[in-house]
Amino acid sequence: MEKKDYQILLYYCYAKIEDAEEYREQHHLFCIENNIRGRIIISDEGLNGTVSGLKEDTEKYMAYIHSDPRFAKTEFKIDASDKHAFNKIHVRYKPEIVHSSLRHLDPNVRTGKHLEPEEFRKMMAQEDVVILDVRSNYEHELGHFKNALTLDIDNFRDFPEKVKELDHLKGKKVLTYCTGGIKCEKASAYLLEQGFEDVYQLHGGIIKYGKEAQGADFEGKCYVFDNRIAVDVNSVNPTVVSRCHVCNEPSDRMVNCANPTCNIHVPICESCAEELEGACSPECKEHPEKRPYDGTGYYQKESNGYNPYKGWKRETTKAVNS
Template sequence: MDFRVLLYYCYTHLQDPEAFREEHHRLCLSLNLRGRIIVAEEGLNGTVSGTVADCAAYMQAVKADPRFAALEFKVEEAPAHTFQKLHVRVKPEIVHVGLPAIKPYERTGVHLSPEEFRQMKDQDDVIVLDVRSDYEHHLGRFKNAVTLDIGNFREFPDKVEELRQYQDKKILTYCTGGIKCEKASAFLLEQGFENVYQLHGGIIKYGLEAGGEDFEGKCYVFDGRVAVDVNTVNPTVVAQCISCGRPDERMVNCANPHCNAHVVLCQTCAEQREGACSDACQQHPDKRPYDGTGNYPKASNHYNPEQGLSSYRAPVRS
């Protein structure tokens, strides 16, 4: 395949996020990359797609910055761009959880390599904790994992008391690429949990390096692919169509834009429901036409990749 998808993050202090965003945006434009990148005082988080050569140049440029010496790229193949646009934004946190005071680069859970995680996950004194949102773990999760009923990662701190029953266990946290675990494990440590670990590089790295063993179902990803296979050792299907209840892994967005829920809906039921997750959504006057995919990316017509860049240009010194 001629394209690559890069998933990455790095917690590190950035003195001037706005200036860095401007510079980084221009770098991505020069390499024809597309994707979503978040910049904050606490670091950098992104998923981008591009050609093999452009992605290689981007990785080299980022790693040349000493502030990102610890950054690791998860690299996957793709037949084409998995994003339609490029967004580089400054936000309070590189993953929104409402805990900007927690600095994972100062203290966080013990990082486990995929192989270390694989060897530890089934031990009697271990709890494997999924810190992702419910629509993500409904599609796929580690065998016997503890999952949380949360619609967004920012709800994670509210679930800590539910986890007190595991306080004497070793808690192995995991997420898609590792970034959520950095703050989740740091927060657990702050709350008095002592034996906290995290799967370094997340599900994606585990699939690439450990064959995805015992990860059941597919992994939800935040790009045009929607879901990817992880397990090449003992794959299975755990998701069910919300309408007929049959095993299926077809993740769609509800055709009602005011709902837009991420749900599993088989092809037959999706056609019958016209892409809607419920009768009410199917009858909603604003329901989007169902085109058979269940994905509704914003049109990229007239997209200006320069949008958001400062018009200021520093004067040339003589």
């Protein structure tokens, strides 16, 4: 078996941070000094991140998070890897740890009942249950739970508007799920606010379900926000549910169109991708700005960087861009 020296961590924590912008700088410096890469959001309402690093470095990172009383309850979903899942480290301050347009809701005050993976698996089979996917189109089109209700949304911030179409489900048990659990915290809280009475959420999301319930009845792959793009979940009864954007044959190979002015994120099979040189259509293939296709369909974004020392009263004047 191949030895995997790296780990990928997925986590979030809703917790009040009074000094969020200052803490962002501290957090970023810790990541740089301990070789952590990834994307992290720091907000007044908490933390949200996916990071990667050598096992010893990610162990230090988890200890760093847990050593702060505000984040002691943080639960990490851990995947072994043979390399970093990111090329850089980005630690950003934002108003919310997931853009929801539901900033008035505090999941620490009220949210849906948490179900562990095995509990979720058993409840899915009950009558009067609705399995609600709260993720965006490109995520649930790649993979979703069997018989799940999916919403036609391009961003999670569109969720509240779509809930208006679900009034007829208020008498049922509503089981929400997402990738790692973070969107469900506010989605289930909002459903309760709108008069739904029996609302649940999959604790740890699809990722934890794959580890603890073998992903049973999850169809397709799970979209993730790192260089892997998609991961296997189901080791019991796996299927492919997504189809190639070009030829409509079954394919779970997610790519970005090589034409940067299009950049659509869709499944495209290897054969079509080769023929179109990574583009999603003949028109995009001929576009003068089309990027060279390297067989992956993944294009690293250009980063203008930022200085993690900005605002710090330090003796050093060294500028670090990442």
